[in-house]
Amino acid sequence: MTARRVVLDGPADVAGWRAAARSLLAAGTPASSVVWSVKGEADDLFCAALEAPAAHSAARGFSVARGFLELAGTGLLHSDPGRFDLFYRLLARVVPDRSVLDDAADPDVVRARDLAKAVRRDKHKMTAFVRFREIATSNGAHFVSWFEPEHHIVEATAPFFARRFASMRWSILTPERSAHWDGDELVFSEGARRADAPDSDALEAVWRTYYASIFNPARLKVAAMRSEMPRKYWRNLPEASLIRPLIASAAVRSAAMVAAPATMPKKGHRPMKQTELPEPHNASTLDALRAEVDECRNCPLWADATQAVFGEGPADARVMFVGEQPGDKEDIQGRPFVGPAGALFDRAAQEAGLERDKVYVTNAVKHFKFEPRGKFRLHKTPGPTEIAACRPWLEREMATLRPRLVVAMGATAARAVMGRVVKIGETRGSILQREGEPDVLVTVHPSYLLRLPDEERKRAEFSRFVEDLRLAAPFARAA
Secondary structure, three states, X not given: OOEEEEEEOOOOOHHHHXXXXXXXXXXXXXXXXEEEEEOOOOOOOOEEEOOOHHHXXXXXXXXXXXXXXXXXXXXXXXXXXXXXXXXXXXXXXXXXXXXXXXXXXXXXXXXXXXXXXXXXXXXXXXXXXXXXXXXXXXXXXXXXXXXXXXXXXXXXXXXXXXXXXOOOOEEEEOOOEEXXXXXXXXXXXXXXXXXXXXXXXXXXHHHHHHHHHHOOHHHOOHHHHHHHOOHHHHHHOOOHHHHHHHHHXXXXXXXXHHHOXXXXXXXXXXXXXXXXXXXXXXXHXXXXXXXXXXXXXXXXXXXXXXXXXXXXXXXXXXXXXXXXXXXXXXXXXXXXXXXXXXXXXXXXXXXXXXXXXXXXXXXXXXXXXXXXXXXXXXXXXXXXHHHHHHHHHHHHHHHHHOOOEEEEEOHHHHHHHHOOOOOHHHHEOXXXXXXXXXXXXXEOOHHHHHHXXXXXXXXXXXXXXXXXXXXXXXXXXXX
């Protein structure tokens, strides 16, 4: 059989590889007869060019296990020149027998997983060690960084930065590929030179001061630090000049910490009572609290979320609605209840006689907890640790607003408001009075209604949700 040559558009052309692999496999082409290459590489005179993938109508005649697609989608970004052949060979084995991926000792499976693991690690390093430096342009401030990935990860990792730094214009330059964000669109260009990126900016002295102030010599583990932050990244980090001196002084500083006298521990946080509420409760106080929440690092959720999502509404609102956490759209826009559940809430509130702009809406957890699935981010329910980490922010919101009624929508919100596990079925639809604190109304979260598969039940539950919200309407109107 004549060898077939497949030319991909680039080293990270996973979509092109998938289309060609399906076509080849549908045509019964063995892995030994395929030569994979990237556009721009020298031709192989002994190989026939591959027909367009669409030429094989049978290419859609088989299904591929999701586990393989996820493994290949990551592993194909590796810099190993044999990766295309490896994953095609593995694909040919997985299609007739999906259990191949379960064999932890299989050489192809082991190699594929090693490639994928290395790529994931490289993507993590990029999100951790990219440092933007500000430059002035005719269009205002632009932030530029330089990074040297080991694998072809730029296009796969750049969307993280578009979500995380959505409000600023930036460029990430690398030797192979560069990414650019203008606030609306993410585009890619050819690679750049190290000299194209700035060496420093005005804020680096501030950053180094902050880095030195948070360095804890007692917790220093040099081997672990070098494992997580290899030396090759140091030259691109503004704090790099501090690393050696801080390591050298760690032993002396640790000894001084041990020799220092004990200090009295700070008193733990406790909920404020009505008699202790701050005066005045106004928008400026909420703005200050919002700024603190933006810097919250009390739990790991901040690392993957685009931003913290604070509450929204008038500072003198008499009714405060508390949901679970931001969703995908809320995380991107930075506003609570703007997604599908928010639209359903608005409709129900209107039917119940509540005006959205007269009530305050927020969430028990301020960062989006999710699980990535391809291009999507699937919601994950916050756990007790995350609820507890965010509860001080919710308590301070309530203390600042001083609402007459707090409506807890869903089990997570009810737990955060009440400070204990609450069964929705046992408490729903009645006003819970609390001495010295706002009354509480427990109901379902509107996302619960969206998940109901039966339309008749969905209508019935929506009507019941509206009836719950009607109990809050008198509080919103009361003087």
